[in-house]
Amino acid sequence: MDYDVIILGAGAGGYKAAVHLLKNKKRVLMIEKEKFGGECLNYGCIPSKALIEMSESIYYLKNMPGISMEYKIDMKAWQDWKNSMVARITGNAERQCKSLGADILYGFGTLKDKNTVNVNGKDYTAENIIIDTGSSPARIPGIDNVYYNREILGIDHIPESIAIIGGGYIGVEIGTAMAKLGSDVYIIEAKERILPEVSSELSNAVDKKLRSIGVKIMTSSKVISVSKDKYYTVKTENDEIKSEMVLMSVGRIPNTKNIGLENLKIEMDGRFIKTDEHRRTNVKNIYAIGDVTTGPMLAHKAFYDAYIASENILGNDVIIDYKAMPYVIYTDPEISFTGSVSNNSKKIMTSAVPRALTMNEGDGFFRIYYNDDGTVTGAAIAAPRSSEIITEISLAVESYLNINDLLLTIHPHPTIAEGIHDDFEN
Amino acid sequence: MDYDVIILGAGAGGYKAAVHLLKNKKRVLMIEKEKFGGECLNYGCIPSKALIEMSESIYYLKNMPGISMEYKIDMKAWQDWKNSMVARITGNAERQCKSLGADILYGFGTLKDKNTVNVNGKDYTAENIIIDTGSSPARIPGIDNVYYNREILGIDHIPESIAIIGGGYIGVEIGTAMAKLGSDVYIIEAKERILPEVSSELSNAVDKKLRSIGVKIMTSSKVISVSKDKYYTVKTENDEIKSEMVLMSVGRIPNTKNIGLENLKIEMDGRFIKTDEHRRTNVKNIYAIGDVTTGPMLAHKAFYDAYIASENILGNDVIIDYKAMPYVIYTDPEISFTGSVSNNSKKIMTSAVPRALTMNEGDGFFRIYYNDDGTVTGAAIAAPRSSEIITEISLAVESYLNINDLLLTIHPHPTIAEGIHDDFEN
Incomplete structure (x- = not known):
């Protein structure tokens, strides 16, 4: 075998698993199709927090009695800062893995058999494999040419107006930030309330505050069509919204296609990879962690999964216990x-x-x-x-x-x- | 007896003790010489955090790549907001005590005997007495007409320059905020480092950052004289500083004078009231809590003392355990x-x-x-x-x-x- 462990995907979970395994003297190959750090560090939690932080300070000062403020945002300059900040985090993570002895390959890896991953036309073998290929935004057929989480965090100016399709955490976080940065924000949610993933007591607190700062929230509202001319036109059953940008945030889909799961007859749970409490798939030396498995799609859940899977690879019988998953x-x-x-x-x-x-x-x-x-x-x-x-x-x-x-x-x-x-x- | 408990001082500790005793059906008289809420709520931790919060947001935005910002601070308008914010907190606290049945008297209370407090010329009796008269800034003889914590948090404009005598937590907190708000800040500390109350590893982190944002820090430096013309002139052994304001923050003195402690022969520990681990003085029905007792002069320490003293008054033998005092x-x-x-x-x-x-x-x-x-x-x-x-x-x-x-x-x-x-x- 070429390696003890091959990790498919160098996102939050893959990185944490690699560090833990490497520190315990395992030979590790990491395979990443795009960027080290994955969605969270490059396009998700990290850049979004930077945008939200800026929006909160501006909003706070604009509303603080005694302060009068004029400001301009040069989003290109901000993006340069953001990109260098992200690169610092991802660069540190990649350097840490390399300095601990990981091999890192960039390319699209596919499982060939239970010990073999093919990448860039070449086979690599390992005793164990961890799948951490993450997730991608759900897309609605027929609605194209809109912004998803990656594009919205890479914008070169703050839009005058934005329609957000999907009132889950991504849509509402971005909507809050944009409203505080001066955009007219519309949030369109099919269910009867925004943030349906949390209790109504929590979501009501956000709903109330967002409305008070001018966000237009449309619940129980389904989008029928999105068209684009100079502006976007978003049609729902009852409304027609014109906006400069449209963010599509209607959920995320695990990246479980075309990675060879069917070659190994790995059992699925819908689009997710089925795992036991060790994060092991039905193929005993193959583990799955993070967004490709059921549970909340959160980086710290992936970190925890990574710990469980790598401990089991190290021979320690540790099982998942989500008693206090924040x-x-x-x-x-x-x-x-x-x-x-x-x-x-x-x-x-x-x-x-x-x-x-x-x-x-x-x-x-x-x-x-x-x-x-x-x-x-x-x-x-x-x-x-x-x-x-x-x-x-x-x-x-x-x-x-x-x-x-x-x-x-x-x-x-x-x-x-x-x-x-x-x-x-x- | 008129009351079960008389509390001398309606500061942080006195307020918490009153609520706990009142909820346990005790008849309580609170005596306050100035303002309900005491130093912390009115002139200390609460207004200072508001100033610091503003300074942090301004500093963050000024230093954020991509943001260009012009701002003005109308400190009079800000003070109005701050005063109303403080009044909301102190008002809520006072209303809570009243609604639970406390009597509240404004005036300077003095102990006459172990069950009697005189205020505004009238005697009130109680089974137990809690002393929570707080502390005042230390003053240096011969140096007058400078700012102390109360005055500095009541300023009507941000000074061009400020010399801060004393690099303890009050001086350094205010110095940090003023520097971020654009003042030239000088911190003069007699000891060899600022924040001598914490480890040098902690104080070094602050020292380094403050110097990087332009604060002039002079350690092992004693002030010889302060004079005032149009500007202040602060002379130390080696330097002469001209500044628009001078903040004196060289420590705080417990308010233990003229409250009748000597009438009862209450044992002292220097200027502090000596207490046992129940926060009881040598006179068994008299307790002391907060800044008048030894230990850090912190509101949450006073809260904790208040809990201990009132539990003992309620007949529960609870003792102080500062294992994790933040x-x-x-x-x-x-x-x-x-x-x-x-x-x-x-x-x-x-x-x-x-x-x-x-x-x-x-x-x-x-x-x-x-x-x-x-x-x-x-x-x-x-x-x-x-x-x-x-x-x-x-x-x-x-x-x-x-x-x-x-x-x-x-x-x-x-x-x-x-x-x-x-x-x-x-």
Whole structure:
């Protein structure tokens, strides 16, 4: 065998698996069809956070009493910065893998048999294979020439107006940012509410705030056609929207086609690769991680999968336990969820947290869930920077801590995290 | 007896104690000489965070490639906003106490005997007394007519230049904000480094960043004189600084004078009130909490003291355990510390945390301390928003968790909190 492990796809999960295996002396070949770092680092979570960060600062200053501000955005210059920032992250990751001894090949890899991957016309063999080929945006037949996540994060100017088809986390994150940067934003969602992937209590907090900053949200609304002249025209059953750009964000499809899964008769779960709790497919030496497997399409889920798969390859019988899988959406308010709901909960409003008021924010809430015996089971938080504080709850859930452990731990003042703590008597 | 408990001082600690006692059906009288909410809410942590938040957004946008920005600050309008924001917080707190049944008297209270407090010429009696009279800025004899924390947070314009005498947390927080708002800032510290209250690893991170944004830092430097003409002239042994404003931030003194402590022969520890681990003074029904007692002068320490003292008044034998007392300084980078150091630690640089790079930040580090058996003992973090993530470590310390519990808890991507998690193999 040429290698101990071949990793198909150098995205978030593939990279983390490679580092873990390499540090444990495995010979690793990584095969990547496009860019090291995959969708998340190059076209997803990283550049979107940079755009959102900028939009939040501008919005905050525009709305801060006492500040008058004029600004211009040269998006080409910003894109240059963004690209160099992304290149720094992906470059560091690639250099780390190389310095640990990985071979990295660029090309489209396909599985030939259970130990062989063909890339650029040549065969490579390994004891184990990890599939981490990621996902691509869903496309609606007949609707072409629109923006997807990659294009929208590469724009050379902020559009006057944008229609966003699909009110899931990608659409709503981008919509929030664009609205704060001055665009007229339309969000069209087929289901009855935006962010259907989270609780209605969380999505309502975002819906309310977005409407207050002028976003036009159309729910239970299906797009019939999109046409493009100078402007786009988006027709739904009841409306006709003209906009400068159209973002299509109606979900993502796992990249499981044309990679040879059928050659090995790998069992599928719809378009996803079926895996057991070790992230092993029905072919015992082949693992699948990240967006090609079921579960949330999140980079940290891929990191976790990568850990599970590579531990098993290293001979350690580790299984998946998603007891506290966090879910974060960088909207306004920023919403975060972890663990599971329970019959008991304590709730306080973000407006009762002094640190939020110092930021001129006050929308949202903190809800901590716990069992009858007080064991923390999860939390739903809509508040500035909730992404940074949700891990306190994940740690509590993973460690079977009691609600009193949260209440009696001293939270620094003033912080958003105090919303978790609240009064010690609640 | 008129009341179950008289609380002398309606600051952070007094307020929290009152709420806890009131919710447990105690009759409470609060006596406040100035403003409900005390120094922290009215003149300290809350308004300073609002100023710092504004300065950070302006600095971020000014330094973001692709953004060109012109701005003006009408500090009078900003002060109006700030005052209304503070009034909302203090108003809510006062209303909460009143609605729970507290009596609140404004005036200067003095202890007459172990059950009696005199205020505005009238005596009030109670079974128990809690002293939470707070602290005031230290003043240097012969140096008058300068700004202290109250005045600097009430300014009507951003100064062209400011000399800050004292490089502790107040001086450095304000200095950071003023520098980001365009002032020429001089920080004069008598000790050999700024922020002597934290480790040199932490203070060095701040020192380096502040110098890079143009702050003039003079350490091992004693002020000889301050005179005022049109400008201030600050003379040190080696330098002479001319500046528009001078902030004096050379420490704070507990407010333990003239409140009648000597009438009751209450034992002191220097200028501080001596208490046992129940926060009880040598007079058994009299407690002291917050800045008048030894320990860090922090609102959340006062909250914790308030909990301990009021629990004891309620008949529950609860003692102080400062195992994970967080310490946060809102500088650049924002620095946080909790727990205690240990021989073992893992360190990663903030520049390796992708979320920091999306914010155009990369200064600082994460250091997690743990015992030989892996038990987490504390952390020192210099990174954006470190104040929000330090509680994850406090919770781990309080709950005797292992470093692996942190490493195996899924941290959402991309967040600053990932710096705690790092690679699972470290």
